[in-house]
Amino acid sequence: MPQLEPRIVHSANPYNAEPRLGFLRTWKLTPADVFYVRSHGDIPRPEIASFRVSVGGRVRAPLTFSLAQLRGDFTRHTVEAVLQCAGNRRSDLQAVKPVAGDPWAGGAIGNATWSGVMLADVLRAAGAECDPALHVAFDSLDDCHVEGHAFRYGVSIPMSKANSAEVLLAYDMNGAPLTAEHGAPLRAIVPGYAGVRSAKWLTAITVQESPSTCYIQSQDYKLFPPDATPDTANPAQGMTINDMPLNSVICEPADRAVLAAGKTTLRGWAIATARGVARVDVSINGGRDWSQARLEHDAGSPWSWTLWEHEVEIPAGNHRLAVRAWDSAGQTQPADADDTWNYKGYLCASWHRIDIGAT
The missing domain is CATH 3.90.420.10 (Oxidoreductase, molybdopterin-binding domain)
Known part of the structure; x- marks a missing residue:
């Protein structure tokens, strides 16, 4: 920490x-x-x-x-x-x-x-x-x-x-x-x-x-x-604004972190209280390719969040990481923040992206 x-x-x-x-x-x-x-x-x-x-x-x-x-x-x-x-x-x-x-x-x-x-x-x-x-x-x-x-x-x-x-x-x-x-x-x-x-x-x-x-x-x-x-x-x-939308975030690593090239574990949260999180996809190349994260969720706590983690191989260089969640109805998050922009800045639920480097 x-x-x-x-x-x-x-x-x-x-x-x-x-x-x-x-x-x-x-x-x-x-x-x-x-x-x-x-x-x-x-x-x-x-x-x-x-x-x-x-x-x-x-x-x-x-x-x-x-x-x-x-x-x-x-x-x-x-x-x-x-x-x-x-x-x-x-x-x-x-x-x-x-x-x-x-x-x-x-x-x-x-x-x-x-x-x-x-x-x-x-x-x-x-x-x-x-x-x-x-x-x-x-x-x-x-x-x-x-x-x-x-x-x-x-x-x-x-x-x-x-x-x-x-x-x-x-x-x-x-x-x-x-x-x-x-x-x-x-x-x-x-x-x-x-x-x-x-x-x-x-x-x-x-x-x-x-x-x-x-x-x-x-x-x-x-x-x-x-x-x-x-x-x-x-x-x-x-x-x-009452119900909150399907959403997910990368918590680890931090945005603009510099890591050692090789295996690293990505972690974050996802939320979909209305229907439940069914899947979380992670990309290390900005969304061109995706793989599925492991989910941690208590079925007896439908109002809590879903924690996720995923081990990936990060080659040397600069990378844009992205995450998106899917709910049980097969719905997912919009790709870009432009899609839901509003002047008060509410309900951002686009793919969460961060930039990292690896040496």
């Missing part, structure tokens, strides 16, 4: 940082102090004893819970799941032409076990209406400042997702209490969705007829077509 700080800090305030890819690939479960951090404002540090989260809106009996009540009154559930920023791999889109946002390199993702209570159980306790046309909104404690807008963080998910067994109100990460930067004392975990929906520092849960009107939900995390600009983009016509 390189003797470097495990995270690359993109901004100190708000704090946004991702692990170096070589560190990330070291563990199946990403440690909390390595796991990427995405913040839109301050990091709240509420007192545990006085913390409360309310449940209201289209419910029969509005309720308020302390953390102790959530731990004691509801069955504890654990899910192993990936969280990933919608802007992960934005640096690849930046290489096409300028985009907005932090230049995530491929480490704005992590896999952990999350423990807490099922959101569905809490909604049921409050007598929430279960109409699939409804939405469940999360309000948080962090004050945000984004593109000249100041607001308190808030997002929402469809009721159909909220009632899924994998969606939790989590208080533990990898068997230990959440740390402040990861949402302590309570956060939502919405596996398969962009990390923005897994709201941290929860303070209120509301069942309502429409999605959250907060800036993050209504205007910011939208996928626009390639001809849209900050001046022409209409948030009402942008696609709301």
Whole structure:
């Protein structure tokens, strides 16, 4: 492992940082102090004893819970799941032409076990209406400042997702209490969705007829077509980013590494939570020829990532490595970042490429 700080800090305030890819690939479960951090404002540090989260809106009996009540009154559930920023791999889109946002390199993702209570159980306790046309909104404690807008963080998910067994109100990460930067004392975990929906520092849960009107939900995390600009983009016509796409990344070796010619092992991650990763192909000549990697995936953890590795023979010289994943429906990633470029830099899922040398 390189003797470097495990995270690359993109901004100190708000704090946004991702692990170096070589560190990330070291563990199946990403440690909390390595796991990427995405913040839109301050990091709240509420007192545990006085913390409360309310449940209201289209419910029969509005309720308020302390953390102790959530731990004691509801069955504890654990899910192993990936969280990933919608802007992960934005640096690849930046290489096409300028985009907005932090230049995530491929480490704005992590896999952990999350423990807490099922959101569905809490909604049921409050007598929430279960109409699939409804939405469940999360309000948080962090004050945000984004593109000249100041607001308190808030997002929402469809009721159909909220009632899924994998969606939790989590208080533990990898068997230990959440740390402040990861949402302590309570956060939502919405596996398969962009990390923005897994709201941290929860303070209120509301069942309502429409999605959250907060800036993050209504205007910011939208996928626009390639001809849209900050001046022409209409948030009402942008696609709301929920489900994350099929994707894969080379973590080892590092981009621009110089290796000894001969056998070397390539390692990385792949993700396809909707259908599962079926195959990962690796190329050492930019995509002209491919061979298949060995996959490591737990069938009992459908919301986690697939780790892969592949031993290759690297001759002396300069080489462009590439990786692409396939899902169980036979779908694969687009070849080029140009194919999915958008000015906000979201959902880059093209082949991941790195350049190396061998002597």
